[in-house]
Amino acid sequence: MMELKAIIVEDEANSREILRNYLAKYCEGVKLLGEAANIEQGLSLIQNQEPDLVFLDVEMPFGNAFDLLDKIPDRSFEIIFVTAYNQYAMDALNHHAAYYLMKPINIDELVKAVEYVRAIKEKENALEGQVLKARPIKAEGKITLPQQDGFQVLEVGDIYFCKADDNYTEIYLEKKKIVVSKTLKYFEDALQPYPFARIHKSYLVNVSEVVKYKKGKGGSVILSNGKELSVSASKKAELLSYFQ
Numbered sequence: 074m075m076e077l078k079a080i081i082v083e084d085e086a087n088s089r090e091i092l093r094n095y096l097a098k099y100c101e102g103v104k105l106l107g108e109a110a111n112i113e114q115g116l117s118l119i120q121n122q123e124p125d126l127v128f129l130d131v132e133m134p135f136g137n138a139f140d141l142l143d144k145i146p147d148r149s150f151e152i153i154f155v156t157a158y159n160q161y162a163m164d165a166l167n168h169h170a171a172y173y174l175m176k177p178i179n180i181d182e183l184v185k186a187v188e189y190v191r192a193i194k195e196k197e198n199a200l201e202g203q204v205l206k207a208r209p210i211k212a213e214g215k216i217t218l219p220q221q222d223g224f225q226v227l228e229v230g231d232i233y234f235c236k237a238d239d240n241y242t243e244i245y246l247e248k249k250k251i252v253v254s255k256t257l258k259y260f261e262d263a264l265q266p267y268p269f270a271r272i273h274k275s276y277l278v279n280v281s282e283v284v285k286y287k288k289g290k291g292g293s294v295i296l297s298n299g300k301e302l303s304v305s306a307s308k309k310a311e312l313l314s315y316f317q
Contacts, residue, residue: 074102075195077187080122081108082115082141083130083155092128092155092178099180100187112141124150126190131156131164139164149288151190151306171306189310196313200286216263218244218253225251229267233296235260235277247298270312272304280315 079096083089089108096103106122109115111133119127127150131138138154151171154161159175171193172186216232218225227244236243237257244251244260253260261271268280278294285295292304294312304312 075191075198077103077125077191077194078106078122079103079126079128080106080115080118080124081128082112082118082133082138083108083128084110084133085130086110088130088155088176092183095178095180095183096187099184102191103187112136115141116144119145119148119150125194126151126153126187128153128155130154131158131161147289151193153186153190171309193306193309193313196316197286197288197292197309200313200316201288214267218251219255220253227251229264230279230281232264232269232279233282233298233300234279234302235264235269237275245300268315270308270315272302272308272312274305276302278302278312280312283312283315286313286316 081089081092083092089110093105093108096105103126106124107118109118112135115127115129129138129141129152131154142148142152153172153174154170155174155176155178157176161173171190174182174186214229216227216229218227231246233245233247235257236245238252240254240256242253242255242257242260244253257271257275257277261269261277264277269277270280271277272294278296282296282298283294284297287293287295287301292306292309293301294304295301
């Protein structure tokens with residue numbers, strides 16, 4: 074089991090104590106490197122300790138979690154947000170949080186969150202820098218694209234990736250782009266039988282064309298045509314599951 078080096082950034086002493094005790098009692102293989110009560114302490118701790126995982130309260134004195142994350146543009150650690158305010162859920166996803174825990178912390182959810190991060194970290198470490206080979210599932214089949222003057226039939230395997238553009242989707246092939254007046258969710262559903270992974274709110278990628286994975290703020294993939302696409306933390310597990 075991979076040991077996770079963790080930090081808690083939380084302004085309430087009582088909340089820090091509860092989380093510290095829960096981690097020690099219920100989460101095997103988590104080494105707590107330190108705790109911080111505000112953004113400045115948290116930033117210093119993160120920069121000095123290089124954690125794998127940061128438990129981060131959203132609302133703190135003199136700013137919030139997003140202010141802290143904006144000061145670390147290139148980060149290799151995963152984030153688990155811990156907050157009493159569920160209206161931050163979308164911001165959490167947009168800021169590449171791996172998981173989102175509500176106060177009071179549910180022990181089962183905490184354990185699930187830690188194991189989710191551990192699985193991502195283990196897979197990332199195994200795959201980083203390697204030339205990737207997806208599990209032997211090929212994108213063989215056809216998809217019908219609605220057009221203004223009818224429809225177009227496309228080989229699924231010819232698609233490198235799809236990109237959201239409001240209510241339109243841009244479909245990228247080797248040498249051209251096709252714009253279709255359907256949402257990315259439409260294509261996510263239509264391509265569900267094939268090895269296509271939703272790696273970001275904006276991207277649906279043909280996993281067969283992924284050749285490298287890079288760790289970072291949320292991570293990114295490099296396709297066989299050289300294109301690099303961002304990966305959201307909340308989508309990492311799905312993507313990484315395609316690789317051995």
